[in-house]
Amino acid sequence: MAAIKFLSVDDEEQIEFLMKQYFRRKIRGGEYEFFFARNGVEGLKILHDHPDIDIILCDINMPEMDGLEMLAKVNEMQNPVLRVIMVSAYGDLENIRQAMNDGAFDFATKPIDMDDLDRTIEKAIKQIDFVRQSQKEHKKLKGLEKDLAAANEIQQFILPCVFPPFPEESDKLDIYASMEAAKDIGGDFYDFFRIDDDHIALVIGDVCGKGIPAALFMAVSRTIMRSVGMQYESAGECMTKANQLLASSSVDYMFVTIFYAILNIKTGSVTYCNGGHNPPYVLRANGTVEELPTSENLIVGALKGIEFKENTLQLDHGDTLVMYTDGVPEAMKPTREVFGMKRFGNTLSGLIGKSSQEVVETVKAEVADFIGDDEQSDDITLLVVKRK
Numbered sequence: 001m002a003a004i005k006f007l008s009v010d011d012e013e014q015i016e017f018l019m020k021q022y023f024r025r026k027i028r029g030g031e032y033e034f035f036f037a038r039n040g041v042e043g044l045k046i047l048h049d050h051p052d053i054d055i056i057l058c059d060i061n062m063p064e065m066d067g068l069e070m071l072a073k074v075n076e077m078q079n080p081v082l083r084v085i086m087v088s089a090y091g092d093l094e095n096i097r098q099a100m101n102d103g104a105f106d107f108a109t110k111p112i113d114m115d116d117l118d119r120t121i122e123k124a125i126k127q128i129d130f131v132r133q134s135q136k137e138h139k140k141l142k143g144l145e146k147d148l149a150a151a152n153e154i155q156q157f158i159l160p161c162v163f164p165p166f167p168e169e170s171d172k173l174d175i176y177a178s179m180e181a182a183k184d185i186g187g188d189f190y191d192f193f194r195i196d197d198d199h200i201a202l203v204i205g206d207v208c209g210k211g212i213p214a215a216l217f218m219a220v221s222r223t224i225m226r227s228v229g230m231q232y233e234s235a236g237e238c239m240t241k242a243n244q245l246l247a248s249s250s251v252d253y254m255f256v257t258i259f260y261a262i263l264n265i266k267t268g269s270v271t272y273c274n275g276g277h278n279p280p281y282v283l284r285a286n287g288t289v290e291e292l293p294t295s296e297n298l299i300v301g302a303l304k305g306i307e308f309k310e311n312t313l314q315l316d317h318g319d320t321l322v323m324y325t326d327g328v329p330e331a332m333k334p335t336r337e338v339f340g341m342k343r344f345g346n347t348l349s350g351l352i353g354k355s356s357q358e359v360v361e362t363v364k365a366e367v368a369d370f371i372g373d374d375e376q377s378d379d380i381t382l383l384v385v386k387r388k
Helices: 011-020 025-026 040-049 067-076 093-101 114-158 212-231 237-250 341-348 354-370
Strands: 005-008 034-039 054-058 085-090 105-110 174-179 188-192 199-207 256-264 270-273 281-283 289-291 311-314 320-326 380-387
Touching: 005 011, 005 174, 011 025, 011 034, 011 114, 011 380, 025 034, 034 040, 034 105, 034 380, 040 054, 040 067, 054 067, 067 085, 067 093, 093 105, 174 188, 174 354, 188 212, 188 380, 199 212, 199 311, 199 320, 199 380, 212 237, 212 256, 237 256, 237 270, 256 320, 281 311, 281 341, 289 341, 320 354, 341 354
Parallel strands: 005 034, 005 054, 054 085, 085 105
Antiparallel strands: 174 380, 188 199, 199 256, 256 270, 270 311, 281 289, 281 320, 320 380
């Protein structure tokens, strides 16, 4: 442990002898290190040369620059660790009071009671240790904030963000998506990729939990879904394989809900598998809003050896498939009222015939207006595909 460094500023020579004599054991043991000056000018020069000084013992009445002037100069340095203990005659209480009002840590009166001064110094050291520990924790937090900001950028980078994603199919499909994390990084994800000339895969997922573990599991889940999606033509087989891989690598009982769909671009036929995720909506061109059946499959990554079943649906021209995470219906006001499925459904009913981007942006705006100035409680993710 580094020595506590003192600067004693006093025009009385015997003060130096007194300090060295009283604290000799701690000086010899390397616990304390003293510097001595005869006035404020000398004291400031020493402080400039040794900015790591912890405690100043400063007399008030000195030639050239007195203690109050020096205290003002020390305050300008804005060193949160440095503690100044003023020393003066008992009858000089007015100046001592001013020094305390100007930011001195404590005071001692002459003739100095060294035992009392020792207790004052111990108290100052405790505060110094507290400030230093706080500074360390603050530095760690700033470092963590920097890391989280970088993680957020990486997370946004790995999610596809170029729209339209398949320009060559723009006359057939309109796809748009968005993920807004509740915190610095989120556990939601979406993805879409081409399987072959006629088929496009669509994925949306929501990892249990929050923060860094959820974000890492999210990245793994997205990578696995894309990998197995390129190997299996069946949505059910793809989810079964993904579950096997995720369950084998899951730690702390983490899991993810996933909706995975394979869309035939030419026919509009969709084969999908829902692994415990919110059932999507279909906005029909005929003006109706249809909610897909609730998933019969378990969540993904929780148990090995599970077989996932698939279902089918037909997207006709003008139909829109709206996939989302529970951050939408579970968005909450400060009064604990949630956005809810009914409000969500009513919002979607007014968006029939709109573009995918309009659907996404309108839902996000409705949710933001609902929660007002309150913090977003969960990640909000939407993936919308419209068959033109």
